[in-house]
Amino acid sequence: MSGGERCAGTARRYRDRNDTFIEIMEARQEQEHLVAIQEQCLQKLESLRQCGDKLLKEAKEAKELISNFDISPKEHDAAQMVKRAELERKEANKKEVEVKILQEEYTQLQRRKHHLLHRVQRDAVYRDFMQQALKLTRFEDEASLAGHLENLLRIREQLCEKQRLAEEQVDMQRKALLTFNSQHRLMLLQCSNQLSQLHHKLDRAQPEMEHWETKWKHIQGTAAKETLLLGLIKMAALNLYELTGGDVDGEKGVPLSDTDTQLDKLKMFMQDHKDIVRLYQGSSHRNDEEKNTLTLTQH
Template identity: 40%
Template sequence: MKALGRQYEERKQYLEHVKQRIKELEKNIEEIDVRHYSWEMFHKDKDNTAQMQKVERERRSLQENQEMIVKLRKENMEMAERKLELQRQVEKYSVYKDVMEKVLPQTQFKDVEELAGNLENLLCTRDKLLEKRKQVEEQTDQKKQTLQALKDQHHLMLLQKNNELSQLQAKLDKARTESRTLEKKWDHIQETAAKKVVELGQIKMAVVNLYEQTGGVVGAEGVDISDTDIQLNQIQFYMKDLNDIVKQYQMSLLEKNSDRRKQKT
């Protein structure tokens, strides 16, 4: 309201100046018109060239002054409209002034201007706080969006890891099953191998017994006890000789039986 009052006084003074200027220009126009009419009396004068030039200059000045008058009148109208607008604003805000004058005794301020300045500072502080709050809310929203994006990314990564974990668990179960199968096979192989070792030992002992029964000697004076090939060869030769002896014996029996039949016949 104080600023509007100062602006109103400035416009009022400028308007008075414009009115005074308009009066001066109108007076100059009248003087130029009088000079113009007096110029007719000297129209036939031989030395009127300078006077004509002067009148022409005055005529141009008159035209310029008329244009200036039109411009100033336009400005005057604009200033009048501005004056009315300022008066309406003063009347509009005068209500607040009355309210502040009534409130002033209940405050610690000296006058209305100081109270208005304090209110203006409070409003400015409120605007700054609102702007700061808006910035904080925007930052909070941005942080929430960033946090939500991180949560979504973490959730997606967790799903991927769970999927990989399920695949690895399936592979582990399969590997354990295969491991148990292989362990069973290995146990069977070890058990079979142990049986085979026992059987092989028994066979070797049997071969040694057969070898000794064929007349072979085992030990330092004969064949090594672990040299089964030589022992088997000796047994094979012995079996072959024995087989030949049995065949010869059988043939001799057949011949004797044949001779007996012939003698009976």
């Protein structure tokens, strides 16, 4: 059972007790009212009885007068007396009907009175409780205490209603949290499936990656060898350039890193020496021919 339901149950019990006390007070007031009505009815019944007795007596006297006297010149007065007696008889009958109605109402009031007295006796414990509680409070009468309790119960019901609404809000938040957790688990499952697929792709790509890593290492090794060879070539070109009298300092000198210019200078140097050797070889060949000619001439 939730806090709102417990609060509502307690409020209902307090309200039932307070309603019982209020009913006792109302029953007491109604009883006093019924007693007053009963006294009025009794007085009215007594008055109607007296009036009926008087009318019956007058009607009886009128009948006796009619039977004792013969018709005389005063017949007209006698007829009026008879008519009056008849009217009084009808009025008496009407009063008797009213008396019966009042007696029935009186009987119903008596039943209602007994019922209320039974309720008052049955709920006397609550009345005693309220009287004892009244002595412990600052209220002057039981009605003020009952009104105060009614206000407290109303406030309690409002608080219980707020608590019920808060519990409903908590239930809604709990359901939303469960929905969010379900969605979160679903997303985790989807991510796990994607991760498994990526691992599978990674496993398939691993051999190819190893192949390209091996190839890259080979390329790096070849590049290192070529770089070393290039360095040796540059050093050899620089040495040859310096051996040919090339200058690496000054304004007309070739920079150390300008291997292409150094090679061009070496090429020009070798071409010049080649031309010189060719000229030397041509001059030597002509001298040999001249020597051979002179020798032949002398012989």
